[in-house]
Amino acid sequence: MLPMFQRELVEKNKWLTLEELADLFSISQCLPGIIAANTAVFTGYKHKGIPGGIVSAFGVCLPSIIFILIIASFFTAFADIPMVQSAFTGLRVCVSVLIINAVMKLRKNSIVDLPSALIFTVIFLLMVFKILPVAVLVTLAGLFGIAISLLRNRSTPKGDAE
Numbered sequence: 001m002l003p004m005f006q007r008e009l010v011e012k013n014k015w016l017t018l019e020e021l022a023d024l025f026s027i028s029q030c031l032p033g034i035i036a037a038n039t040a041v042f043t044g045y046k047h048k049g050i051p052g053g054i055v056s057a058f059g060v061c062l063p064s065i066i067f068i069l070i071i072a073s074f075f076t077a078f079a080d081i082p083m084v085q086s087a088f089t090g091l092r093v094c095v096s097v098l099i100i101n102a103v104m105k106l107r108k109n110s111i112v113d114l115p116s117a118l119i120f121t122v123i124f125l126l127m128v129f130k131i132l133p134v135a136v137l138v139t140l141a142g143l144f145g146i147a148i149s150l151l152r153n154r155s156t157p158k159g160d161a162e
Helices: 002-012 018-030 035-078 082-110 114-128 134-155
Strands: none
Touching: 002 018, 002 035, 002 082, 018 035, 018 082, 018 134, 114 134
8 A cells, every 4th residue: 555655645646745755654653543544544634634534534435445345255265276375475565665666765765864764774673673562663653753843942952043
């Protein structure tokens, strides 16, 4: 969903900036529910208020529900066929490439200085080693960002008129 949202919401329609999309995905990971639905609701609400949020939720969820119901009705009959298993192996590789591509684009606007690189490194390692749940990691990253901002503001002298 991230590559599709990036293409549709940021690049094509310009409804969100890349930074807003990254923020929405961060928030959406902390909330219960489908990340795509949460992001769609936020985007719809931003542009058309409550009705926009409701319509965008249905718009992003309804086609998936219909498609999944159709696939589920046939999947058990075909899941053990080697060709179907091979197709899913190829699809997983493709999805991995799409996610890596979206992450690389987000990285350009996210890791902009040494403090953001440190936050990235710490959170990445904690995630790789599964030390804390994702919601806690997102919260920690936000708190680190706030702390760095406060430290920067404290160390920046107030401009005295000379």
